[in-house]
Amino acid sequence: xxxLRMLVTxxxxxxxxxxxxxxxxxxxxxxxADNPTTPEKVALGKMLYHDPRLSSTGTVSCAxxxxxxxxxxxxxxxxxGVNGQTGGRSAPTVWNAAFNKVQFWDGRAASLxxxxxxxxxxxxxxxxxxxxxxxxxxxxxxxxxxxxxxxxGSDHEAITKDNATKAIAAYERTLITxxxxxxxxxxxxxxxxxxxxxxxxxxxxxxxxxxxxSGPAFNGPGAFQKFPVHSNGYFEAQYHFNKDKGLAEVTKKxxxxxxxxxxxxxxxxxxxxxxxxxSVKTLDKAVKLMAKLQLNKDLSDEDTADIVAFLNALxxxxxxxTMPELPGTPGSTFN
Amino acid sequence: xxxLRMLVTxxxxxxxxxxxxxxxxxxxxxxxADNPTTPEKVALGKMLYHDPRLSSTGTVSCAxxxxxxxxxxxxxxxxxGVNGQTGGRSAPTVWNAAFNKVQFWDGRAASLxxxxxxxxxxxxxxxxxxxxxxxxxxxxxxxxxxxxxxxxGSDHEAITKDNATKAIAAYERTLITxxxxxxxxxxxxxxxxxxxxxxxxxxxxxxxxxxxxSGPAFNGPGAFQKFPVHSNGYFEAQYHFNKDKGLAEVTKKxxxxxxxxxxxxxxxxxxxxxxxxxSVKTLDKAVKLMAKLQLNKDLSDEDTADIVAFLNALxxxxxxxTMPELPGTPGSTFN
Numbered sequence: 001x002x003x004l005r006m007l008v009t010x011x012x013x014x015x016x017x018x019x020x021x022x023x024x025x026x027x028x029x030x031x032x033a034d035n036p037t038t039p040e041k042v043a044l045g046k047m048l049y050h051d052p053r054l055s056s057t058g059t060v061s062c063a064x065x066x067x068x069x070x071x072x073x074x075x076x077x078x079x080x081g082v083n084g085q086t087g088g089r090s091a092p093t094v095w096n097a098a099f100n101k102v103q104f105w106d107g108r109a110a111s112l113x114x115x116x117x118x119x120x121x122x123x124x125x126x127x128x129x130x131x132x133x134x135x136x137x138x139x140x141x142x143x144x145x146x147x148x149x150x151x152x153g154s155d156h157e158a159i160t161k162d163n164a165t166k167a168i169a170a171y172e173r174t175l176i177t178x179x180x181x182x183x184x185x186x187x188x189x190x191x192x193x194x195x196x197x198x199x200x201x202x203x204x205x206x207x208x209x210x211x212x213x214s215g216p217a218f219n220g221p222g223a224f225q226k227f228p229v230h231s232n233g234y235f236e237a238q239y240h241f242n243k244d245k246g247l248a249e250v251t252k253k254x255x256x257x258x259x260x261x262x263x264x265x266x267x268x269x270x271x272x273x274x275x276x277x278x279s280v281k282t283l284d285k286a287v288k289l290m291a292k293l294q295l296n297k298d299l300s301d302e303d304t305a306d307i308v309a310f311l312n313a314l315x316x317x318x319x320x321x322t323m324p325e326l327p328g329t330p331g332s333t334f335n
Numbered sequence: 336x337x338x339l340r341m342l343v344t345x346x347x348x349x350x351x352x353x354x355x356x357x358x359x360x361x362x363x364x365x366x367x368a369d370n371p372t373t374p375e376k377v378a379l380g381k382m383l384y385h386d387p388r389l390s391s392t393g394t395v396s397c398a399x400x401x402x403x404x405x406x407x408x409x410x411x412x413x414x415x416g417v418n419g420q421t422g423g424r425s426a427p428t429v430w431n432a433a434f435n436k437v438q439f440w441d442g443r444a445a446s447l448x449x450x451x452x453x454x455x456x457x458x459x460x461x462x463x464x465x466x467x468x469x470x471x472x473x474x475x476x477x478x479x480x481x482x483x484x485x486x487x488g489s490d491h492e493a494i495t496k497d498n499a500t501k502a503i504a505a506y507e508r509t510l511i512t513x514x515x516x517x518x519x520x521x522x523x524x525x526x527x528x529x530x531x532x533x534x535x536x537x538x539x540x541x542x543x544x545x546x547x548x549s550g551p552a553f554n555g556p557g558a559f560q561k562f563p564v565h566s567n568g569y570f571e572a573q574y575h576f577n578k579d580k581g582l583a584e585v586t587k588k589x590x591x592x593x594x595x596x597x598x599x600x601x602x603x604x605x606x607x608x609x610x611x612x613x614s615v616k617t618l619d620k621a622v623k624l625m626a627k628l629q630l631n632k633d634l635s636d637e638d639t640a641d642i643v644a645f646l647n648a649l650x651x652x653x654x655x656x657t658m659p660e661l662p663g664t665p666g667s668t669f670n
Contacts, residue, residue, distance in 0.1 A: 052409070058410055075667060283665065315665075325655075333607040
């Protein structure tokens with residue numbers, strides 16, 4: 001595989017298909033030293049990820065907004081948390097989130113583990129009062145005792161916030177969608193992409209899209225970028241992009257204003273609507289707006305269509321998954 | 336299997352374990368003549384059942400309230416539909432619903448097909464304006480075109496309300512939980528139930544519980560029963576059982592007042608809270624209340640514990656399921 005990739009890169013450098021970084025998506029994600037991926041953790045993480053009992057009302061699981069049966073999110077501008085509440089940002093996809101350099105739209109979490117802790121106690125998302133309450137609830141569900149001890153041992157109390165978020169992160173590291181048309185193409189199958197998709201790929205490079213969206217997940221080299229770079233009263237009135245200050249909402253630093261995580265472009269055709277606030281309904285509109293706001297370029301309809309065709313080549317293969325069987329506790333209820 | 340069952344019944348009639356109808360749960364459910372179960376329908380039905388895009392907000396699927404990863408419902412007193420709305424009844428379990436004689440708590444639907452049509456356009460459940468809107472939305476999701484035509488052919492328009500509800504019903508007919516301790520016991524494994532569970536089974540028969548809850552699914556012989564039979568101001572003040580007029584809410588007939596579907600007792604230990612309005616949190620309380628309100632008997636704590644132990648013997652084996660991969664449509668969104 002490595003040899004093939006080097007060969008492809010060599011061909012790319014020789015100019016046969018532009019300067020696009022020719023990396024296909026890895027089929028496994030690196031795990032941090034203190035949370036190696038194990039089948040037991042993945043099994044537990046899958047249960048927790050799909051368990052609505054991690055929310056105050058028992059109705060919202062991680063999967064409610066980051067749906068693993070769909071494109072890893074909910075196709076809504078803003079997700080709907082407990083009691084029908086909505087926030088100001090659009091749910092990012094969980095597929096290939098393992099390859100994000102930072103997590104959340106504002107990049108405030110450095111790891112999947114750190115990210116997983118957030119929504120559970122966010123009052124408008126899963127609405128639990130505290131992780132102590134989550135842990136207390138998990139301890140009432142007998143099947144979780146066994147699953148946590150299988151994953152983390154029984155020398156110490158296994159049901160903890162730290163272990164719950166580690167398990168969820170371990171599961172999320174398995175949510176990878178390889179073998180897109182683009183992956184097949186860069187691995188040597190020149191028929192995998194259509195002529196229009198190849199044209200779109202080259203135009204994306206020429207325009208400068210790949211200065212922020214490159215690498216196997218099309219989300220780097222930098223973790224953050226300012227959005228919008230070229231502000232514009234007309235677009236602001238229509239889409240309210242400037243309202244959300246991004247990372248500065250957390251750090252309160254002026255230098256972080258409007259800095260957002262560079263999102264992956266993998267499976268982007270499946271994750272409408274677009275932008276951090278979900279205000280843009282279609283992919284062609286999103287491509288035109290990004291060209292204008294980030295690169296100050298007006299894209300023709302033809303160029304837009306070509307780039308959209310290329311982005312469709314980034315839809316991967318979704319692994320078959322078994323449904324977790326969530327452990328019940330006889331007689332348990334929510335309120 | 337039939338021979339074994341006849342043998343077990345003969346033993347039962349000879350008095351060795353009371354007069355409990357000794358039927359184990361069938362492993363397949365009968366389908367109506369106009370909707371034979373096929374793998375293609377089941378596959379489509381599983382997709383539709385788990386697809387939140389069948390709701391106005393894109394957040395509520397059949398599985399949200401009838402969770403197939405759990406005991407087939409949501410462990411809540413009343414389910415939560417779109418925009419955080421709740422109604423007055425508790426979600427019945429979908430597991431073994433194929434063996435219900437009628438559907439919904441008030442029994443207003445004669446079949447799973449008829450039932451499946453209801454919640455989708457209920458304003459406090461899935462909130463779609465009409466099935467025409469549902470069908471129109473399904474038609475925008477390209478993968479559904481293929482799945483409907485595989486299941487129903489392409490001679491006529493395959494994406495219809497009728498076919499959608501048929502597919503959901505076909506899937507639901509596969510949601511059967513055999514091999515409970517009770518099933519093993521009546522099939523001849525005398526060690527499958529504990530002594531307490533056997534005691535509880537016999538007490539349930541002696542008390543009269545089985546006059547309404549008998550047969551393989553413990554939900555007959557009659558489809559309907561009045562609840563409560565013995566009204567009581569104290570309990571009414573506490574649980575508001577009389578507020579809901581059951582079938583009469585639909586038919587407006589006096590003779591239907593407080594008539595409810597007899598629910599299955601299968602997996603009842605997993606489906607707290609109890610009663611049509613979900614007002615009773617624990618199984619022991621539910622057993623005591625049923626004895627008082629239906630049979631006018633005061634149960635001792637010991638008898639209650641024995642019957643609860645028996646009811647725990649009705650928790651079956653949940654079949655392993657694969658997750659459906661819901662078809663996406665590039666660029667689609669909800670509002």
